[in-house]
Amino acid sequence: MLGVRLDSDLEERLAAVARTQGRSKSDIAREAVRRYVERHDEAFLAEAKRQSLAAALQDSRAKDEDWAAMLASPIA
Known part of the structure; x- marks a missing residue:
């Protein structure tokens, strides 16, 4: 369960969208949070x-450099 406080302007806009879509504010908020989490x-x-x-x-480049150094060194 999650409670979220919204400023009055955002609350009113959310309510208007919910009415227009015939959905609850919770449904819209849940979808918005889901999309945000998926994106991030x-x-x-x-x-x-x-x-x-x-x-x-x-790591691959370091190994190449190791091989090059080993091949360039004289054999003892």
């Missing part, structure tokens, strides 16, 4: 994937 959850997952790929690329 997707953004979070996309950023995590981006960071993971960047780290993997950096």
